[in-house]
Amino acid sequence: MNRIYNYIKSYSITYNSLLKLKKVYENTNGKKILVFTHAMNEGGAPLVLWEALKLIAEKGFSIFVISSSGGKLCHYTEKNIYTFVAKRPLFVIRKHLLRYEWDSIIVNTLIMYKWIQAFPCVKTSWWVHEGNTYIEKLKNKLPKNLNSNVSVYCVSEWTKECLERHGFHYNTKVLYYGIEDNMCKNNYKNKNDLLTFLFIGSLCDRKNQLFFLEAVEKMKTSLQNKCQFIIIGDRIKGYEIYANQVLEKINKMKRNIKYINRVSHDEISKVYAEADVVVSCSIDDPLPVVVTEAFMNSKCTILSSNSGQSRIVSNYIDALVYKADSKSQLIDLLEYTVESDKSEIEKIGYNGRKLYEKYFSIDVFKKNIFDFIS
Structure with a gap:
């Protein structure tokens, strides 16, 4: 019963999110970017993605973020960034999103691999943040070959090495994240001088x-x-x-x-x-x-x-x-x-x-x- 209840609840959340996305899309002009991420919490990968999206939005792009789960970032207000929680069923989400024209797609993290080849006619960028631990778990599910519209960006050389070590020889580039310069200007020295x-x-x-x-x-x-x-x-x-x-x-x-x-x-x-x-x-x-x-x-x-x-x-x-x-x-x-x-x-x-x-x-x-x- 719990499984059925959770499925119905998940479907309901997805359905409402897709209705909301339709209204926003129809009232938005300019180039549109579709983004897939596993979460919108303040963890490492979602947070650095959010910082990247803010920079992109500053250039006038409208960004539609589909997240498998919610989080604090869903409640942040940024001009031109719209967030929607939609987890399943995947075929329903994909069918709905294929109705619209997208200028570019971003897939954030290895976990979201199911979306990297879902839109074969749209430029898709896959930003991979994981290392050995997750690659090992997903190695039997990840595609060995990618469509020509997919570009892979690793967050570091370490991630690139880990992919290759597991037999995934994608044509990759490295895209480091960026963080705001919040260097503390003062030094607080302990009295014990340790x-x-x-x-x-x-x-x-x-x-x-x-x-x-x-x-x-x-x-x-x-x-x-x-x-x-x-x-x-x-x-x-x-x-x-x-x-x-x-x-x-x-x-x-x-x-x-x-x-x-x-x-x-x-x-x-x-x-x-x-x-x-x-x-x-x-x-x-x-x-x-x-x-x-x-x-x-x-x-x-x-x-x-x-x-x-x-x-x-x-x-x-x-x-x-x-x-x-x-x-x-x-x-x-x-x-x-x-x-x-x-x-x-x-x-x-x-x-x-x-x-x-x-x-x-x-x-x-x-x-x-x-x-x-x-």
């Missing part, structure tokens, strides 16, 4: 907090005593056991380690300002926003080789990279930052800022985004 390490990420095995804590444990005690470690990350559904293990580990260590469940968007700049070193230990992360934000804030950054940004850094110049499965390398880098002169660590952070300006600034993103839809 070197502050910052680790941000939801508590899950992909973000790899336990690996980081185990490395901290094995640092020389004399160096540990010169540091404080701040871990920020909320508990997420499906990873409760891992989250409990992380929190138990933190409680047992009790060595200058502070855990914060989450911080507001308004507080995040101050958090970065207080940090000396930002650490990302992800085991599969195409382009972690925390690393990009660390670059933006001129922070020395330690990241794993399985993070997308590792493909564009020069080790010991603008960031510090360790082999993803090497705890000894991570320990060495943690100790290196403590033993080095502070000016050397700051220099790495300043050079990291140049990476932000070269690859991830909004100005650069504006230049790249129109190739995406042209």
Whole structure:
């Protein structure tokens, strides 16, 4: 009964959304872009898509977003961007949308693969944000060959490598996201003058907090005593056991380690300002926003080789990279930052800022985004 009820409810939401879309379409002039995304929450892929759509809308395009689920972004108000929640049945949605003329189509994320070849006569851009984890899950469903109207854009070289590793040799380009320059201009130094390490990420095995804590444990005690470690990350559904293990580990260590469940968007700049070193230990992360934000804030950054940004850094110049499965390398880098002169660590952070300006600034993103839809 629940399954039937959910299907009827989903169909009703879709039907109402498509009626609404019809009215909006008929009252909209100019070029129209159709967008498919799995969600409209403030997660990584939907959020960077939203930033891209705002830039496109500024040029006068009317953008119609079809999302499989709702979220906060559905309630945001932006000129020329219209959002509709429509999940199923897919053949009904497609039949309805084929009635209209579209100048371009954007499919956001690997998860929405069913839409990439649904409109063979319309220029379609597929922006892929996933890494090994999701490609492995979907490898038997993804098409090996694509229609000539489909262009594939990977969010990083890491995503491109992961696709090829699984046998998907698409003709791809890299389209990095862009983020607004919200660098905090002030530095808030702790009274205890300890070197502050910052680790941000939801508590899950992909973000790899336990690996980081185990490395901290094995640092020389004399160096540990010169540091404080701040871990920020909320508990997420499906990873409760891992989250409990992380929190138990933190409680047992009790060595200058502070855990914060989450911080507001308004507080995040101050958090970065207080940090000396930002650490990302992800085991599969195409382009972690925390690393990009660390670059933006001129922070020395330690990241794993399985993070997308590792493909564009020069080790010991603008960031510090360790082999993803090497705890000894991570320990060495943690100790290196403590033993080095502070000016050397700051220099790495300043050079990291140049990476932000070269690859991830909004100005650069504006230049790249129109190739995406042209």
